Amino acid sequence: DAGVIQSPRHEVTEMGQEVTLRCKPISGHDYLFWYRQTMMRGLELLIYFNNNVPIDDSGMPEDRFSAKMPNASFSTLKIQPSEPRDSAVYFCASSWDPLRSQHFGDGTRLSIL
Amino acid sequence: TQLLEQSPQFLSIQEGENLTVYCNSSSVFSSLQWYRQEPGEGPVLLVTVVTGGEVKKLKRLTFQFGDARKDSSLHITAAQPGDTGLYLCAGRTTDSWGKFQFGAGTQVVVTP
Numbered sequence: 001d002a003g004v005i006q007s008p009r010h011e012v013t014e015m016g017q018e019v020t021l022r023c024k025p026i027s028g029h030d031y032l033f034w035y036r037q038t039m040m041r042g043l044e045l046l047i048y049f050n051n052n053v054p055i056d057d058s059g060m061p062e063d064r065f066s067a068k069m070p071n072a073s074f075s076t077l078k079i080q081p082s083e084p085r086d087s088a089v090y091f092c093a094s095s096w097d098p099l100r101s102q103h104f105g106d107g108t109r110l111s112i113l
Numbered sequence: 114t115q116l117l118e119q120s121p122q123f124l125s126i127q128e129g130e131n132l133t134v135y136c137n138s139s140s141v142f143s144s145l146q147w148y149r150q151e152p153g154e155g156p157v158l159l160v161t162v163v164t165g166g167e168v169k170k171l172k173r174l175t176f177q178f179g180d181a182r183k184d185s186s187l188h189i190t191a192a193q194p195g196d197t198g199l200y201l202c203a204g205r206t207t208d209s210w211g212k213f214q215f216g217a218g219t220q221v222v223v224t225p
Contacts, residue, residue: 004155031211043156043201043215056212091155098211099144104155 002026004105006092012111018080021108024073025094033093033102034067034077043091048098049075082112116140117204117216125222129191134219136202137184143207145185147176150199150218159187192223 005024013019025032033048047057052069060067064083069075079086089109093102118137126132136145144163148156160169162178162185169176173196175188189196199220203213 042217043203045212045214048211050211093155098213099205100161101146101158102213104157106154 004092004094004103006090006105006108008108009106010109010111012113013082014113015083016081017112018078019082019086019110019112021077021090021092021110023075023077023092023105025075025092026103027073029094029096029103030072031095031098031102032069032075033095033098034075035091035093035104036088037091037107038088046077084112086110087112116214117202119200119202119216119219121219122217123220123222125224126192128193128223128225130223131188131190132192132221133186133188134200134221135184135186136204136216138204139183140204140206141182142204143182144205145178145182146203146213147185147187148201148203150201151197156199156201189221192221194223194225197221197223 007022030051034046035043036046037043046059047067048055049069065079067077089107091104091107093104095102120135146161147159149159150156160176165180165182167178173190177186199218201215201218203215205213
């Protein structure tokens with residue numbers, strides 16, 4: 001079975017540019033999570049969805065960040081405008097029961113110059 | 114400030130040795146998970162513990178949840194190079210349904 005698929009795997013762009021990260025969850029999983037991982041702050045939850053509806057976005061750093069889930073098989077995380085401090089590895093995870101397990105993608109390594 | 118404090122931050126041992134890593138908090142958790150993450154990949158769930166005092170074993174890995182559900186440990190017996198990775202603990206408090214907060218992790222390196 002295919003796992004969580006994220007694209008692109010690497011993104012390098014200049015500050016001020018718009019960045020869009022994409023995620024395809026595991027089929028049948030009703031929950032989707034976006035995380036950010038840095039050396040300084042570790043793995044932080046940004047937002048999570050249940051049945052395509054955002055449930056908790058309290059971890060989204062600021063208005064420059066937005067996330068959507070137009071259908072059960074696709075989600076995006078957008079940063080506009082991007083800043084160097086947004087450089088991190090962004091992970092998407094999905095789950096059928098978040099109390100039990102989350103399945104992570106391999107992440108997108110984002111570098112903002 | 115991390116809700117979950119993991120120690121040590123880094124551990125380097127020889128193949129065949131034993132190791133223990135710790136995850137501590139002042140908060141009470143309704144459940145706690147351990148993940149292992151390898152370079153260039155996402156974390157992979159190893160175990161979930163929910164009951165205070167619970168002990169779970171996964172081959173050479175032993176996980177323990179503290180009686181007060183504020184701390185946990187992971188013990189690896191006879192470590193192998195394949196055990197190398199970043200070990201993360203993640204806890205869920207009773208008022209944060211569906212949300213797990215992660216510790217900063219312990220980087221374990223096992224050399225042949």
